[in-house]
Amino acid sequence: MLEALQIAGRLVQYALILVLFGASAFSLYASAAATLVSVRRLTGGLAIASLAACLIGLLAQTGAMSGSVTDAVNPDMLWTIVSATHYGAAWTVRVIALVLAIVTLGLTATRPKMASWPVLILSGGAALTLAWGGHGVEGEGAAGLVHLSADMAHIAAAGLWVGALVCFSLLALRSGVDHLKVTASALAGFAGQGSVIAGVLVLTGLINTAFMTPPSAIPQFLGNAWAQVLAVKLVLFAGMLSLAAANRFVLTPRLTRSLSDPAREAEAVRRLRLSLLLETALAFGALGLVAWLGTLHPPSHGG
């Protein structure tokens, strides 16, 4: 039960904070589209929800680390986790970053543009601290630094992708020709970034896997829960890549062409919506598997 709570706590934090980071970036690189779907209001809500998720996540994590449900609400034990563990240090930085992001959004209500960069940096900082909760902290020395950096780049790229998906889905769900023009141009504008993000995810994913399990342990993958969950995650990732490619090479060009032809427009929008929503669902599925992976053990020995 403790483990299930720990996974749920991690999933909710991953999902909220990564979307917060990705949506903050979206409001900078696609500001016209971001204004249309009130990304600012979205980031405000996400920042508050993320902070709440951190507080609940700490309880679940404390229960799992101390091995007792009652310790999850024991103030002494909570203080020990916050003040004396690596997880607690990362958690404290995350909470401070989120509080500052909420304060920044509150103070800039009349001048929203001023908040963009600070909120991006603060939510990015909060997202990077998630690497401390997983396998990224295991290594030592220079190798450990490479692993941690790869883990952080992986988290940042994942955040940019899932945040963009949520914003594009919101955009596509609205109708109106003006809106479609903005949607089509924002989607076309994302094509290059999308490819870089996918490349970074593949590269850092390979590095992280290499750090966590030696090649000699590959024969053990079939019977290992960590490897099985990772395999399912890779299937979801492949599905996301296929949908992203369909969006970029088929659906977005079709939407752009259909803008002058109302008869074809409805069909193009319907397909784009379906594809974006499916890709978003796969992304959240992958995040859930990541939250689970962090509590499983990679095979560590060959033979």
Added chain:
Amino acid sequence: MSIFRTAAIAAAVLTLSASQAFAHAELLSSAPAANATVAAPTRIVLKFGEALEGKLSGGEITSTQMMMAGKMVTHVMKIDGVKAELDPADHKTLILTLMAPLGAGTYKVNWHAVSTDTHREQGSFTFTVK
């Protein structure tokens, strides 16, 4: 596809350079070792596969048999005053310090360890003091 080739090469290089610390908080060895017979120890040293959180790791020592009047008799008793600390020079090593050397008998160590990446592991082993 050059990105995939670069990735494959990077992964291979990193795999070669990163041979340590794949395991979770796994007990690699202990002194006294499991099932060993030793002279009265004043501390028990547990070596793990990765760095631990000192405040959340520790162990209990319980006697299962004790030498009484020249005979081993069943005698289950928790040993009081055991202090658990990480080795300051090596956070992968947990040291259980006893108030006094253990008397002749058999003992069970129930340890728990939380690694810095938040995983909790526990286990036990027994040893004999002659």
